Structures are given as C-alpha cells and as structure tokens.
Amino acid sequence: MAITREHVLQVLSTVRVDAGGTDLVASGRLSDVHIDDAGRVMFSIAIDPSEAKAMEEVRQAAATAVQGLPGVKGVFASLTADRPTGSTVPSPSPAAAQRPRAAAQPQNQRIPGVKHVIAVASGKGGVGKSTTACNLALGLGALGLKVGVLDADIYGPSMPKLFGIHGKPKLLENRILEPMEAFGLKVMSIGFLVEEEAAMIWRGPMVMSAITQMLREVAWGDLDVLVVDMPPGTGDAQLTMAQATPLAGAVIVSTPQDLALIDARRGVSMFKRVEIPILGIIENMATFVCPHCGQTSHIFGHGGARSEAGRLGVPFLGEVPLNMTIRELSDAGRPVVAADPEGPHARIYKDMAQQVWTALSGGAAARSAPRIVIE
Numbered sequence: 001m002a003i004t005r006e007h008v009l010q011v012l013s014t015v016r017v018d019a020g021g022t023d024l025v026a027s028g029r030l031s032d033v034h035i036d037d038a039g040r041v042m043f044s045i046a047i048d049p050s051e052a053k054a055m056e057e058v059r060q061a062a063a064t065a066v067q068g069l070p071g072v073k074g075v076f077a078s079l080t081a082d083r084p085t086g087s088t089v090p091s092p093s094p095a096a097a098q099r100p101r102a103a104a105q106p107q108n109q110r111i112p113g114v115k116h117v118i119a120v121a122s123g124k125g126g127v128g129k130s131t132t133a134c135n136l137a138l139g140l141g142a143l144g145l146k147v148g149v150l151d152a153d154i155y156g157p158s159m160p161k162l163f164g165i166h167g168k169p170k171l172l173e174n175r176i177l178e179p180m181e182a183f184g185l186k187v188m189s190i191g192f193l194v195e196e197e198a199a200m201i202w203r204g205p206m207v208m209s210a211i212t213q214m215l216r217e218v219a220w221g222d223l224d225v226l227v228v229d230m231p232p233g234t235g236d237a238q239l240t241m242a243q244a245t246p247l248a249g250a251v252i253v254s255t256p257q258d259l260a261l262i263d264a265r266r267g268v269s270m271f272k273r274v275e276i277p278i279l280g281i282i283e284n285m286a287t288f289v290c291p292h293c294g295q296t297s298h299i300f301g302h303g304g305a306r307s308e309a310g311r312l313g314v315p316f317l318g319e320v321p322l323n324m325t326i327r328e329l330s331d332a333g334r335p336v337v338a339a340d341p342e343g344p345h346a347r348i349y350k351d352m353a354q355q356v357w358t359a360l361s362g363g364a365a366a367r368s369a370p371r372i373v374i375e
Contacts, residue, residue, distance in 0.1 A: 012066065062077055115224050121250050132320065150226060163180075265312070279315065
C-alpha cells in the first residue's frame with residue numbers, strides 16, 4: 001500500500017498538542033509533510049524554545065502514530081524553533097534576512113552522554129573534508145578517547161565508504177538506532193539507511209529532520225567527542241547543527257587554492273556569527289611529492305590556509321599532503337590512521353587531533369547552543 005500525504009495528515013490530526021484538545025494539524029505548527037520513494041515520512045513541528053520539553057512528547061506521539069501506518073518504512077520528525085510561535089514577525093529587509101543572530105537556548109539541548117560535539121566543515125565541496133573528518137576522529141581515538149562520527153552530509157554521505165562499513169543499523173527499543181562500529185569508533189550515516197546510489201532529493205526541512213533524528217535518536221552511549229562531518233556550504237544543515245546541539249567548535253578544511261580559501265572564509269564567518277568557536281583550519285592537499293622522482297609540486301598552491309588562519313585570528317592545525325596512499329586507503333575503507341598508525345601521514349592527523357583535544361579539554365565546549373533567529 002502506497003502511503004499518501006492525506007493518510008499522514010489524517011493520523012496526525014489525532015495527536016493533541018494542548019490541554020484544550022487542539023490537534024497537531026489544526027494547530028498550525030506542522031510543516032509540510034514529505035514522503036520519499038522508499039516510504040519514509042518527514043515533517044517538523046514548530047515550537048517556542050520554552051516548550052521543548054513538553055512538545056517532545058507530542059513529537060514522539062506524532063512519530064509513533066505515523067510509524068503505525070501501513071507502508072511507512074521510517075519517520076523523521078523534529079522540533080524546530082526558528083522564531084517564537086504565535087508571534088507576528090514583520091517581513092525582513094533583504095539585508096536583515098541574511099543576518100543570523102545568536103541567543104541562548106536551554107542546556108537540555110545537550111546529547112546525553114556526549115561531552116563534546118565538533119563540526120568538520122568546508123565552504124565548498126571537493127577539498128577532502130570527509131577524509132579529514134574520518135582520520136581526525138581516528139586520531140582522537142588514538143589518544144584513548146571514546147569517539148563517535150556522525151555523517152551529516154545528507155546529499156553525499158561518505159562515511160560508509162571511508163570506514164568500509166556495510167549493512168544497516170539495528171533498531172532498538174523506542175525507535176532508537178544502534179550506531180555501526182569500525183576501528184573502535186561509533187558511526188552513523190544516512191548512507192546506512194538508503195541505497196548507495198539513491199539520490200537524496202530532499203528539501204531543507206527534510207534534511208533538518210534527518211540530521212536532528214540522527215543526533216537525538218541514536219544510542220551514542222558515553223562519548224568524549226562526537227565528530228560531525230558537515231555537508232559543504234553554509235546552509236540549512238549548519239544552522240540545524242547550531243540550533244540542535246551546543247557545538248564545542250568547528251574545524252574548517254580547505255585547500256591552499258585561492259578559490260577554496262574564499263569559501264573557507266565564508267565558513268569561518270558563518271560559525272563565528274552563530275558564536276561557535278573555530279578550533280582551527282586545516283590545509284588539505286598542500287603538497288604533492290612525485291613517487292618516481294621525488295620532486296615536490298604545489299598543485300593547488302601552498303601556505304594559503306596558514307596565511308588565512310593568521311589573518312582571521314584562528315588556529316592553524318597543519319597541512320595534509322596530496323598523497324596516493326591516503327587516497328587508496330580511503331577508497332579501500334581502511335583510513336590511513338587505522339591502516340598505518342605509525343606512518344608519517346597518520347602522524348599528521350594525530351598531531352591535529354591532539355591540538356583539537358587540547359582546545360576542547362581547555363574549556364572550548366563550555367557553552368550553550370545558540371538559537372538562530374531572523375531579524
């Protein structure tokens with residue numbers, strides 16, 4: 001039986017949101033309902049931050065109701081608080097619409113058991129962000145820390161390939177997913193839940209719901225650090241992360257090329273404007289050493305990220321060379337830090353991981369999550 005939007009709305013109309021008996025559909029809080037070809041249903045519920053605890057019960061009731069419909073294979077339901085509900089908001093000017101402003105959110109936004117959450121981000125794609133996130137997480141694990149990896153790149157999940165993980169996560173009680181494991185790390189990715197070649201043709205609210213669910217409805221257990229591999233850019237996913245959990249900081253990955261550095265600046269600017277500390281910038285694909293003649297070539301330039309970090313006043317974590325070993329091991333699902341832990345390339349990632357952990361353990365995570373609103 002093919003599930004339809006009307007079926008979903010009908011069952012959501014049985015979910016009450018207040019003591020007066022107002023149903024979810026009539027309340028005006030419900031976003032548009034999206035259903036993909038695999039039978040997964042996505043929607044969000046608008047709330048005021050002060051209602052988060054009470055409305056979590058409503059969200060769970062709504063998700064349970066929809067999950068019970070014939071043909072539903074999964075439910076992505078989230079609470080959103082882009083602006084106070086029930087208030088009249090004037091239309092912003094074009095300039096003001098681009099200015100996110102941070103405000104404090106309740107501490108209960110933290111993920112139980114997870115001490116620090118960091119984002120590995122880039123202003124554009126193709127700079128090796130996911131490979132860096134994977135090996136940085138392994139470097140943190142090599143310090144003796146309990147580490148998890150969340151692949152938040154919904155449109156291009158890479159972690160299943162990088163970690164060589166196959167299969168699907170188990171569904172535990174209360175619709176909680178058990179993360180997959182590889183090389184001592186806990187890993188969750190949308191790539192575990194969809195076919196490898198499936199195109200994720202999702203709008204922003206669907207992406208936000210998926211990320212929120214993978215953050216909140218996964219049995220992460222006790223972690224010292226959760227490394228989040230962000231999608232490239234400065235859009236919905238980044239703002240969702242800033243709202244959904246108090247990020248301890250962000251690591252920006254860039255090549256030394258001027259074009260990539262322009263986008264890296266945007267990434268740094270975005271995280272600063274939502275009051276997320278920049279843990280550092282990494283220059284990836286910094287140099288290429290010919291394996292035949294030993295000559296060093298700066299294919300994408302050299303030193304640009306270091307100079308940019310100095311100009312922006314943020315830490316520079318180091319350089320990663322453009323190297324065939326890193327690429328070949330990544331493609332084989334054997335990241336270099338795990339496959340050759342004492343090698344020179346693993347040492348680079350471990351050194352960067354040590355710098356990140358020093359920043360985290362020095363108090364970089366002692367902050368509450370910002371709330372993004374539009375002026």
